[in-house]
Amino acid sequence: MYNEFDDIVDRLNQGRLWDFPGGVHPPGLKELSNHSNIKEIPLPPTLFIAVKQHIGVEGSLIVKEGERVLKGQALTKSTNPFAVPVHAPASGSIVRIGPHVSAHPSGLPELCVELRTDEFETWIDLKPILDYQTKPKAKIVEAICSAGISGMGGAGFPTHIKASPKKNVEFLIINGVECEPYISSDDRLMREHAWQIRQGIDILAHLLSPKIVLVAIEDNKPEAIEAMQVACQENAKYRVVSIPTKYPAGGEKQLIQVLTNREVPGKGLPIDVGVIMQNVGTCFAIADAVLSGKPLVKRVVTLTGEAFKYPQNIWAPIGTPISYLLEQGKYREHKQRHRKIIMGGPMMGFELLSNDVPVVKMTNCILAPSSAEVDEPGPEQPCIRCSACADACPASLLPQQLFWHSKAKEYDKAQEYNLFDCIECGACAYVCPSEIPLVHYYRIAKADIRTQEREKDQADKARERFEARKQRLEAEQRERDEKHSKAAEARRNAMSEKGSDAKDKISAALARAKAKKLQNQETDIQTTDQNLTSESAAASTDKQDKVAAAIARAKAKREAAKATAKPEVDTNATTTNQPVKQQKIAAAIAKAKAKREAVKQAASGQASVPAKEIESIEQSAAAPLDPEHLKKQKVAAAVAKAKAKRAAAKQAESSPAEQPTPTERSEQEVEPASTELTPEQLKKQKVAAAVVKAKAKRAAAKQTDPNEDEK
Helix, strand or coil, X not given: CCCCHHHHHHHHHCCCCCCCCCCECCCCCHHHCCCCCCEECCCCCEEEEECCCCCCCCCEECCCXXXXXCECXXXXXXXCCCXXXXXXXXXXXXXXXXXXXXXXXXXXXXXXXXXEECCCCCECCCCCCCCHHHCCHHHHHHHHHHCCCEXXXXXXXXXXXXXXXXXXXXXXXXXXXXXXXXXXXXXXXXXXXHHHHHHHHHHHHHHHXXXXXXXXXXXXXXXXXXXXXXXXXXXXXXXXXXXXXXXXXXXXXXXXXXXXXXCCCCCCCHHHHCEEEEEHHHHHHHHHHHHHXXXXXXXXXXXXXXXXXXXXXXXXXXXXXXXXXXXXXCECHHHCCCCCCEECCCCCCEECCCCCCECCCCCCEEECXXXXXXXXXXXXXXXXXXXHHHHHCCCCCXXXXXXXXXXXXXXXXXXXXXXXXXXXXXXXXXXXXXXXXXXXXXXXXXXXXXXXXXXXXXXXXXXXXXXXXXXXXXXXXXXXXXXXXXXXXXXXXXXXXXXHHHHHHHHHHHHHHHHHHHHHHHHHHHXXXXXXXXXXXXXXXXXXXXXXXXHHHHHHHHHHHHHHCCCCCCCXXXXXXXXXXXXXXXXXXXXXXHXXXXXXXXXXXXXXXXXXXXHHHHHHHCCCCCHHHHHHHHHHHHHHHHHHHHHHHHHHHHCCCCCCCHHXXXXXXXXXXXCCCCHHHHHHHHHHHHHHHHHHHHHHXXXXXXXXXXX
C-alpha cells in the first residue's frame, strides 16, 4: 500500500513508525571509540589516491609524474555525468602513476596516483559560494560535482546526480542511523559538527525543494540526537526522528520503509517513491564545498577493536595507507591469534589482504578485533535448511536458494530469486548455524553477472556498429546506383533530343565498319585462293612434265621392242638382219636416254609419275611393232629426246648443278660430254659405254637367236 504524504506526516507527529521485515540485533560495541573527539593526525609522508572511488565512471588524469600539486588540486577530469574528480589531499610531488592494491575484497590493483607530501600544506585558491540562494541551482550542483563528493555512507553514488532529480521530492531523509556495530564516525561527526551538517541540509533543501526533511538517528546515540535537534530547531520543516536500534535499519530501502512505509521497487530508486536520501557525512562535505570552496580530501574514520591500544575517530586524508592508521591507533598484533584487519564493520566489511590499501571516500572504519572479541569462523558445513537466514533477511529474500544457485553458477535462476535486491548486509550469514559465508557467494555471483552483462553490452554495441555500417554501405550503394541510373537516363534523353541525325551517324559508322570488315574478309579469301591456285598450277606443271617423261620412256621401250621383233621371212636373209640389229641399238639408246631423263626428274625433287602408269606405258611399248610403226617411234623418240634436253637445260638454269648419278654418268658416256672431263672421269665413261654396248649387243642377239643363251 502506497501511503500518502499527509498520512505519513500525521503518523510521524504521533511518534509512530513502521518496521521492516527481518533484521538482527548484534552487539553494538560503539563505546570503544565514541568516547573522544575526532582527532587530527600528522600528514602521512606518502598518499595513494585511487582514481576511481565511486559508483560510475572514472575520470581522466590531468597530471603527470614529477609534477608538483597543491592541496585541493584536481587530479582527474571528465565530462561524463557519472564521473567525479579526485583531488590532492595535500601539497607535494607526484612520484608515480600506476597500479596499486585496491580497497576491494579482491585486492586487485587499480590505477592510483602516488603523492609524496611536503610540509607546507599549501591550498589552491578556494572559491566559496556564500550567497548560494541567489545563484542558479545548476551552478551549485556543478560546485558539488567539482568538489568530488560522492555518497559517504558506503554506496559511493555521485551526489550531484541525487541533487538534480527529474521528479518532485516529498521527503529528504538525512541518514545518521549508523547501525553497524563498532562504527561511530557519524555519531562523533553529528556531535561535533551538527551546525555544518545543518548547513549542508540547507543547501540540499534549496536544490531539491522537499516538502519535509527527516533526520533519522538510532536511539542508541542520544548525544547525536540532541545535537542535531539543536541545530535544526530553527526550521519547522526539519525533523529529527529517533528510530529503534535494529540492524540493518541504516539501509536505504529499510530506512525509507521505517519512516514512510513506502517500498522502493526492485530495480528502482528512492526518487521513484518521492524520496531522496543523503548521509550526514555527505551533508558535511557539501557545506565544505559550497561555503568554503574545499573539495573532498579527508573524512572521519573509526579505528576500533581491542587490538588497538587507542580506539578513536580520526580525520584521515584520502589516500592514507592503512599501515599508517594502524600506527596511529597503536595496533597490537599479539592480541590476535591470526592477523585480521577489516575495512568497514563486522557485518558488511571485508578483510584486507594488504596493509598498503589506501583510505577512500567510502572508508568509515578500520576494525582490528582481538581473538577473544570475535570468534574465528569454523569450517563451512552443509546447509540444514533451518530457514534462519530467510527470517533474518531485511529484503524478504530466500538466501538459501540464492546460495545454491550462486554456488552452482546458475545465475539465471539466482536472478529469478532477485539476487540484486540483496543489500549484502550479512544478517543471513550472522545467523547461519552452518557457518556458511552467504554474502561471499552473493558478491561473487553479482560480480560475474555484471561481467557477463558488460561483455554482452560490448557485443551488442559491436553488432549494432556492424549493422549500422552495413546499412550505411548499402545506402551508399543505392545512392550510387540511383546516380548512375539518372546519368544514363540523362544521356538517353540527350541523345533523343538530338534527333535522328545522331542515330543516322551511328548507323552509318556501323555500316562502314561492317563493309570494311567484309572487304578485309574478301581480300583474305582472294589471297588464299591465289596462293592455292599458284600451288596447284605448279603441281600440275610438275605432273605434266613427269607424265611426258614417262611417255617418252614408254615410246622408247616400244621402239626397242619393235626393233628387236623377228622380221618376216625374206629371201635375202643377210640383207634383212642388218637393219634389225641397228634398230635394237637405237632402241637401247632411246631407252637409256629416257631413263636418264627420268633420273634427272627424280634428282630435281619433282614427284615421279606413278609406278603403275609407267609400267603400263613400258609394257605397251614392249609389244612388237611393224616397220612403219618403228619409223614413227624413232621420230617420237627423237622428239622426246629434244624435250628432255630442253627440260634438263631449264633445270640447270633454275638450280645449281648436281653431281651426276651413276646412271647419268653411264648415259653421258653414251653421248659425248659437252664439258671437259678429267682422265679418270673419261675412263669411267668409256667403261660404262662399253658395258651399255655389250648389253645392247647381247639383247639384239637374243632377239635374233633365242637359243643364244643356251649356247
